[in-house]
Amino acid sequence: DAGITQSPRYKITETGRQVTLMCHQTWSHSYMFWYRQDLGHGLRLIYYSAAADITDKGEVPDGYVVSRSKTENFPLTLESATRSQTSVYFCASSPGTSGLPQETQYFGPGTRLLVL
Amino acid sequence: KQEVTQIPAALSVPEGENLVLNCSFTDSAIYNLQWFRQDPGKGLTSLLLIQSSQREQTSGRLNASLDKSSGRSTLYIAASQPGDSATYLCAAHNYGQNFVFGPGTRLSVLP
Numbered sequence: 153d154a155g156i157t158q159s160p161r162y163k164i165t166e167t168g169r170q171v172t173l174m175c176h177q178t179w180s181h182s183y184m185f186w187y188r189q190d191l192g193h194g195l196r197l198i199y200y201s202a203a204a205d206i207t208d209k210g211e212v213p214d215g216y217v218v219s220r221s222k223t224e225n226f227p228l229t230l231e232s233a234t235r236s237q238t239s240v241y242f243c244a245s246s247p248g249t250s251g252l253p254q255e256t257q258y259f260g261p262g263t264r265l266l267v268l
Numbered sequence: 269k270q271e272v273t274q275i276p277a278a279l280s281v282p283e284g285e286n287l288v289l290n291c292s293f294t295d296s297a298i299y300n301l302q303w304f305r306q307d308p309g310k311g312l313t314s315l316l317l318i319q320s321s322q323r324e325q326t327s328g329r330l331n332a333s334l335d336k337s338s339g340r341s342t343l344y345i346a347a348s349q350p351g352d353s354a355t356y357l358c359a360a361h362n363y364g365q366n367f368v369f370g371p372g373t374r375l376s377v378l379p
Contacts, residue, residue, distance in 0.1 A: 185366070195312075195357070195369040210366060242311055256302065257359075257367065259311035 155179075158243050158260040166268050171230045173263050175243030182248030184226040185257065186210075186218065188239040195242070201226055202248065233267045240264050270295040272360050272370035280376040281348055289343040289373045291358035296336045299361045303332050303343050306355045306372070315356075316343070348377045 156177040165171050175184065186198040197210030199218040207218050215237060217229045230237055243260040271294045281287055291301070300319045304312040316325045316332040318341065324333040331344040341358055355374045359367040 194371040195359075195367075197366050200366060244312075255300075256314050256317050257312075258314070259304075261311045262309075 156243060156245055156258055156260040158241075158263050160263060161261065162264045164266045164268065165233050167234060168232050171233050171265065173228045173230075173241055173243075173265070175226045175228070175260060177224055177226075177243075177245045177258075179245065179247070179258075180223055181245035181258075182223075183246040183255075184220065185244040185246070186216070186226070186228045187242045187244065188212065188237075189242060189262075190239050198228065198241075230265075233265075235267050238265060238267045270298075270360055270362050270365065270368040272358060272368050274356075274358060274370040274373050276373060277371065278374040278376075280378060282378050283348060283350060285348050285377075286344070286346050287348055287375070289345070289356050289375070291341040291343070291360075291370055293339045293341075293360040293368075295360075295362055296339050297362055298336060299363050301332075301334055301341050301361070302359045302367075303330075303341075304357045304359065306357060308354075312357065345375075348375075350377050350379045353377050 159174045185200045187195045189195050196212050201207045201220040204223050220226050241263045244257040246255050246257045273292045275290045302317045303315045306312050318325045318334045329346040334341045353376050355372040357372040359369045
């Protein structure tokens with residue numbers, strides 16, 4: 153399927169477990185982003201990537217790890233899940249044709265994560 | 269640090285009304301500002317992107333304006349329809365920074 157996809161769409165896990173959320177885009181966009189959306193906080197940037205093997209922290213990176221070995225994939229790993237990481241996670245991509253990330257972003261459908 | 273607010277938090281209007289959603293930002297040195305729509309349980313869909321050099325953008329019944337000097341953007345929806353019901357978010361992009369999103373305005377258009 154063309155576009156940007158996320159898997160799983162729903163995930164329940166327990167405190168202390170490692171969880172990986174997957175993001176895949178078919179446009180060969182340079183930039184990819186991970187956000188979390190919480191009531192009262194809106195959308196907050198966790199990590200972003202300007203290209204394969206280039207990643208950088210966003211506003212709330214603690215407790216998360218990312219990698220980008222291929223342009224089309226940008227997995228987000230919660231190394232030891234905590235209840236405060238219960239949230240809806242969105243992946244997004246942007247062409248970055250101007251060399252800047254501040255262009256139209258295209259969002260995936262989200263992953264709802266519940267940490268018990 | 270850029271901060272983005274949106275007023276009102278929620279809005280309910282009868283079908284056919286014209287309406288305005290507001291977005292305010294604290295740092296006027298923005299590169300562009302984007303409006304998104306989010307349906308319940310779904311991701312965000314880009315509606316309009318206004319570059320810092322532009323004053324407005326239009327797409328169908330939607331018109332977004334940008335006033336950097338006052339730190340404001342408005343989204344105007346003409347002849348609202350029940351299908352317009354969703355949450356509308358704005359996001360400000362500053363030079364050297366990433367998107368900063370507002371909390372959103374939840375719109376309900378009643379038939």
